[in-house]
Amino acid sequence: MKALKTLPEKYYLDHFNEFLAYIEGPCAHLLAAPERAFVDDFRALNEAAQCLLVRLYNRKSDWVARDALVYAEINDIPAQLAVLAQCHWLQPFASEDIQIWLADITKQQLQQLYQHYQRVAADGVDTCHGDSSTLAKPPTKSAAKAGWLSYLQTLTATDSEPALAWANQHFVRQGRSQVLRYLLFLYFGRTQGRLNQLSMRDLGIMRTRRLAHEAQARFASADEAFSAFEWKHQSDALKQTMDAGLLAFAQQLPTTSVGVAAQATASRLYARLGKRMLDSELSVHPQALALSFLARSNEPEAVEKSIRVRYAAGEHEAVREQLEDIIDNPDSETLWVFASDFYARKFGRKRTSVLTDMLRDSAPVIALDEAFLGNVETGVKQYYQSQGIEAFKTENRIWRALFGLVFWHELFVNPKAGLATEFDRLPAVLKSNQFFSHMQAEIEARLQQFDSSHTLRVWLLKVSSQYYGQGNGVFRWHPKMLEILDILLTHVSVSQLQQILLAMAKDYHALSDGYPDLMVLESGQLRFEEIKAPGDSLRRNQLISLQMLNRAGLNVAVRRVEWAFNPEQAYVVVDVETTGGNSAGNRMTEIGMVKVVNAKVVASWQSLINPQRAIPRHITQLTGISQAMVADAPIFSEVVDEISDFLKGAVFVAHNVNFDYGFFKREYELCGRYIRLPKLCTVKLARQHFTGLASYSLGRLCADLDIQLARHHRALDDARAAAEILIRIQRQGLRPGS
Known part of the structure; x- marks a missing residue:
């Protein structure tokens, strides 16, 4: 096992200064008064206080037990805590913190808190409970943490004052946490980014990208950055909101979204919110309100859900007009497939869906032993190989690898792609599905340089030789990747590959997955097969990718498998x-x-x-x-x-x-x-x-x-x-x- 690197004594502080250098540099225009004060006040602290604060910020929670504050590089920790408290880097617990804090502390700490309640009640200080005999009977000492948590949640809901006093005595709580979360969002581009990722990088646990350009800000203005952060925060909150709280959640949403990132997050949030309201078993969500949220979203799933609900409600003519508009002017491949299929079935008297038709029109069935249950692609591959037919498990990886290698410079070298720091793996233009709209000229020029299979081979080899092994969010490097791509280039024309790559560039979200499981080479002819075992269905994303390959002129089929005893196995x-x-x-x-x-x-x-x-x-x-x-x-x-x-x-x-x-x-x-x-x-x-x-x-x-x-x-x-x-x-x- 490879030994982990040894880091310097004050590496937490070193990492935080590295982080602040990015905040003060490329992101300086994204800071308001609280953020600038955060940086200035941190710089004003003595080094020991800085070390202690950074240690606290590297914790998973906003609070930490005082007896856990033992750090070799920091002298006189109580004195440094006093400095941090005086400068408002620490803040006392508030009543609204208690329930979250309870869920975070250990079972032993919950039991210690109960003992504190006993002492308070016995001393007659607790006016609510009187004496200890009036406290509800607690769980047994050996009971699971969940039982103790439930008991203390009930106890503190009635009277939180003893819990507040005990928490403030035995724990410290970080201050300015919301400001830090915003700064971390600027650095990592997501609300889950944490400072310990810098340590994981230096220890060799987390691989990062070497940027081909200087680090850059993710946003053009502070308004865009704050709006993107707020919508991301709301998106995270929606995941934790129960159905009964959806109306209250909706009422406190921001009224505007500034910038592409905020608008994309808002669109996804509206889609999830509207669908949850419509699908909820509760009857408190007005359908009109749910549909209004779906209408604010341009996500294909939101448009599809709205159309289905409105058609079921009898709005046939309005739905017909919307479907025709989508078919004539589609925003995405996903939406076009749905609209074409739904229009044919509801207004063209077509009885089956496109998905059903493709399964029905599939290639002949292969009989496989049930030993391949859960590994059916391997079974079909071995079936072909036993007949002397070459077969490769390619699925998404061959197309993503081709896409990533062809457009490597546009995605990972050109600053326009939106790689802000070394922790970014997927370019912003792919996250937002705006690769083509932002870099149309570069994409078209790149594709036009390939006038033959030879020139494309040379380019793929050049990029692979120069960048092999570099982390990216598009594909994984593989020793046989170029060998499989070479087979593809031998049997598929450059013009066909250009058509496929252009389609992926225009709608990466729809066409980054769903590709056929196998690439089969038989009698000099190449084909692609999606393998379906009994009970498997063809998903929408698979249909979209299969149809795109088919339109490019590739031989594509759905191969069904049935379980049977194969005497040749x-x-x-x-x-x-x-x-x-x-x-x-x-x-x-x-x-x-x-x-x-x-x-x-x-x-x-x-x-x-x-x-x-x-x-x-x-x-x-x-x-x-x-x-x-x-x-x-x-x-x-x-x-x-x-x-x-x-x-x-x-x-x-x-x-x-x-x-x-x-x-x-x-x-x-x-x-x-x-x-x-x-x-x-x-x-x-x-x-x-x-x-x-x-x-x-x-x-x-x-x-x-x-x-x-x-x-x-x-x-x-x-x-x-x-x-x-x-x-x-x-x-x-x-x-x-x-």
Whole structure:
């Protein structure tokens, strides 16, 4: 494990000064009087007080227990607390803080607070409760924190004064927290940004981007910045608001939104608010009010919801006109797909949706074993590979990688993209879906430079060589990425790729995902397939991306899968003997594998394995495998290639499969390799298909089913026995996994 870096003694203060340098520099025009006073007053503090305040600001909560304030770099902490209090960097608890504070403190602290209430009541100070005998009976000392929290919440709701006094005595509460949150928003661009991310960066835990330009402000004016912050704050608050409080929440919303960021957040908030009001089981939300919020949003989901509700209410002609306008002048691909489909079904007498039609018109069905349940794309890929057809799991990654590499300079080098600090991974122009509107000339010029597949290849290689591994929010680097992209460029014309990239640039939100699962190369022809197992549905975002690829002239299909016994599917039944029962701390001593195809054993493989550690005596007594037997045996890394070839394209089967698979996974990791295979467990299969037995251990099963097991706890013998269990299930016509 890579050791973490050692940071300087006062690195919290160093980080805060780095943070303030950005605030005082690029963001100076975004500060009002409270923010400027915050910076000036901090600079005026002595260094020890600065260190202590920054330590407090790095805490998750606005308050911290006084007995937890122990920092090696700060002398005389009580004196520094007094300085901070005198300069209003600390503030006393208010009654409205108590309920939030209670939920944040520990169970032990809740119990200490209860003891304080007892003392107050016993001294006769608590006029509300009188003496301790009138306090409601508390939970038992061993009760869960939730019980104590509920009890103290009830107690403090009746009388908060003792809690206020105790909190102010035993805790310190930060001041100017709201100002700090605004400054953090300017730096990180989100309300969840925290100062500890600077430490995580320096420790190597969090990777950041190297900016190709100077850090810059996110907003042009203070009005834009404050409006964006306020709307983000409201958006976070909506998530915590119960349905019964939606009306009150709506009444306190800002009346205006200044700037693109605030308007985008407000639009999303109005969409969520309107939908929640309409979908709520409470009857206190007027439909007209909910629709008015949806009308203020340009989110596709808000427009769609409004149209559906208004159509159901009988506003057919108004809905027809709106749909026709959307179809003729669509704002987004998502909305156009919905409007076209809804218009056809409601006004063109079409009975099925576009989603249903695409599933109905899909390619022929593939039969897969249920061992691929939850991993169906891998099953179809292996199905193709068994027929000599090349197949690659591409989904979104190939298109995002192509998009990110082609437009790397526009997205991550050009200051217009809106990367403000090194913590930004996704450019602002993509977050706001304004990449094309902000950088149309640059996008069109970039696409026009590719007059052949060769020039596009050269560009992708150049960008990859220069920027490989740099963090970004568009795609993940992968060693085989260029290899897969090269196959794409060989079989898809540059003009088709330009059309796709231009569509993604114009509407990144709609076209950044939903792409087909597989890229299949058969007989020199390339196609893309979206894989759907029984019960799966085609989502709207998938339809949009599939249709876009189809319009660009690519061969796109929906491939449906049905669960069935595939006689050509290979199953490798595995058994391992080990030095102990935990894969994290033990190693293999023997491997036995039996390959089954069409309910017949077709091959086997066995080897002792040198575990490179001592074999416990009780393990030798159980398995018969001694230290001398494995002394000259190969270590796992020496036979891993043989094992991989034997397992290729197979379902991994074992009796208690997670045990054996766990050891395989661990050994592969120690070799710097990776294994991922569909799994079947013969214990689970036996319980399903041979019911009523007293035990399903391998030894008892073999005795009950009359299966030969000559040397129990030797790998190949146990694997052969488990293989016979699988074969009997298959010969009965039962589907493994059913």
